[in-house]
Amino acid sequence: MKTIQRLAIFSALALFTTGAVAQETAQEVPTGHLLVKTIVQKEEVVIDDNGDQKVQLVDARVVVPGDEVIYTVTFQNISDAAADNVVITNPIAADLVYVDGSAFGPGSNIVFSVDGGQTFAATNELSVTENGTTRPAEPRDFTHIRWQMQNEIPAGTQGVARFRARLQ
Amino acid sequence: MKRYITRISWVTRLIASAVVVLFSQHALAVGTDAGTTISNQAQVDYNVGGNPQTFILSDPAGNSIPGDALTSGALATTFVVDNRVDFTLVESGFIGHTVVTPGQNGEFVQFTLQNHGNSTQDFRLVATNLVGGIVAGQTDTEDMSGITVYVDNNGDGLTTATDPNFVEELIEGDSVDIYVVATAPVTMANGAAANINLQAIVADAGGPPGLGADTTDDAGSADTAGIDVVFAEGLFASGGTVFTLGDGILDAQDGFIGSSAALSITKTASLISDPFNGTGxxxxxxxxxxxxxxxxxxxxxxxxAEDIVITDTLSTEITIVDDYFGVGGEVQIDNDGAITLCSQEAPDTDNCSFAAGALSVGADSAIDVDPATTLTITFRVTIN
Structure with missing residues (x-):
């Protein structure tokens, strides 16, 4: 549980900025260039102060079959160097069905897999063979989504990838 | 004064009592089971300066340590599937009011409860008399007694003493038949309805055998990690299009309808003759x-209508015409064409009696009047 360790260390650093022991421990943890975060949310209709209906994203605290959830992956370049050829690969849980057309990612080329993430292609190039017959892939067939960033992620900047899925 | 008494045969049993055997029906589970953890973890591959770097996995709070989950400690982003309570309660078996004779017990109305939610549930059941109101076109005017609920958990289609009065551990997609047995009032009129309301309240499954506590809506304390409850009963019934939050309670109605004798009595007097004008x-x-x-x-x-007794108080100003229908025949009893005579003379065992100035017919042996028939009693008197 190194993440927890590390968070604890940061806390310790905040309290004891000259803590030599803590600094030594922190140096043992290799750090990559990107801070990657995934959150899951759902839409909720709320009534604002003006009495108007407003759709907002809230934590996916209550999710029942039929509900749609929204996954948002953020990747922030926390290094001094630009990252390129950034590829985000996200599996779709077995009990979820990708919502057609919902994958979103500025500056990315989005491809899908129907074979557990072995191969990826655009949606219209994917097919599935069932009982000896081949048919075009449907959203329920998708097992993974991949965002291929077309541009480098400069130091200090952040990218985002998002998709919706419906709980079966 | 006229009086009639009806008592209906206890052996009368009508077609509606034919036992309908229906077993629990299995249907496809409806949705991902409550309590299932849905995990998601993105992987980011990248180059720096043209050199491939070790991938980084996502974490709900952010992760920048490369490598697999073990190495990086990155956690998947998860949520737990919550309990969507959805069920239907409908009249089943014999559709329409169940026919009962006055005082009859053992007859039932049947309902079917199906769990369309994504969690096994218990259901508490409450059957009551509806007071007034119309069910299936029948206005409620009667109340049943001894209302007892039998849940056909074992699928034998029978109501047995060991059947519980609640639904135990009904898994997703399954249905169960519920029988509500009751006793008809002894005075239940022909065509009168006794409507029944059955209420099903969703209850927690699991735990020791027996009915769990009523399931409560904990939306106020909803969280990502635990199983929250969403009352969505009616969602299935609406075809999955209307998601109105409910209260985990559904009602359904059915009823009993009386099948009895319905008697009407008339008495007519015709002047036949007088001593001066004869029959003129x-x-x-x-x-x-x-x-x-x-x-x-x-x-x-x-x-x-069984054991009918007709009593007619006679005026002291009249005298029965003796032997009008022949020797020993003062009163003619015509029961749908079957004619018997009886006499006012002793011994008084011929089904007529003249005591205390009253004619009583039917006291000595049973007179039954079949449906759609008429019993006619004729006698003549002279005015004193």
């Missing part, structure tokens, strides 16, 4: 005149 048109109701009385008891109901 000018005859008058004067002393010595003869009057014929006809008492008719018609059964317009659906059941035999």
């Amino acid at each position: 048109a000018d005859r008058k109701a004067i002393p010595g005149a003869v009057v014929e009385y006809v008492i008719s008891v018609a059964n317009s109901g659906a059941e035999v």
Whole structure:
């Protein structure tokens, strides 16, 4: 549980900025260039102060079959160097069905897999063979989504990838 | 004074009592089971300066340590599937009111409860008499007694003493039949309805055998990690399009309808003759005149009216015409064409009695009046 360790260390650093022991421990943890975060949310209709209906994203605290959830992956370049050829690969849980057309990612080329993430292609190039017959892939067939960033992620900047899925 | 008593045969059993055997039906589970953890973890591959770097996995709070989950400690982003309570409660078996005779017990109305939610549930059941109101076109005017609920958990289609009065551990997609047995009022009128309301309240499954506590909506304390409850009963029934939050309670109605005798009684008096004018048109109701009385008891109901006793208080100013229907025959009893005579003379065992100035018919042996038939009693008197 190194993440927890590390968070604890940061806390310790905040309290004891000259803590030599803590600094030594922190140096043992290799750090990559990107801070990657995934959150899951759902839409909720709320009534604002003006009495108007407003759709907002809230934590996916209550999710029942039929509900749609929204996954948002953020990747922030926390290094001094630009990252390129950034590829985000996200599996779709077995009990979820990708919502057609919902994958979103500025500056990315989005491809899908129907074979557990072995191969990826655009949606219209994917097919599935069932009982000896081949048919075009449907959203329920998708097992993974991949965002291929077309541009480098400069130091200090952040990218985002998002998709919706419906709980079966 | 006229009086009639009906008592209906206890052996009357109608077609509606045919036991309908239905077993629990299995249907496809409806949705991902409550309590399932749905995990998601993105992987980011990248280059720096043209050199491939070790991938980084996502974490709900952010992760920048490269490598697999073990190495980086990155956690998947998860949520737990919550409990969508959805079920239907409908009348089943014999559709329409169940026919009962007065006082009959053991008859039932049937309902089917199906769990369309994504979690095994218990259901608490409450069956009550509806007071007033219309069910299936029948206005409630009667109340049943001894209302008892039997849940056919074992699928044998029978109501047995060991059947519980609640639904135990009904898994997703399954249905179970519920019988509500009751006793009809002894005075239940022909065609009168006793409507029944069955209420099902969703309850927690699991735990020791027996009915769990009523399931409560904990939306106020909803969290990502635990199983929250969403009352969505009616979602399935609406075809999955209307998601109105409910309260985990559904009602359904059915009823019993009385099948009984329905008697009407009439008495007519006809002046036959007087001592001066004979049977002429000018005859008058004067002393010595003869009057014929006809008492008719018609059964317009659906059941035999049994053990009818007709009592007619006679005026002291009249005298029964002796042997009018022949020797020992003062009163003619015509029961749908079957004619018997009886006498006012002792011994009084011929089904007529004249005690205390009253004629009583039917006291000595049972007179039954079939549905759609009429009992006619005829006798003549002279005016004193």
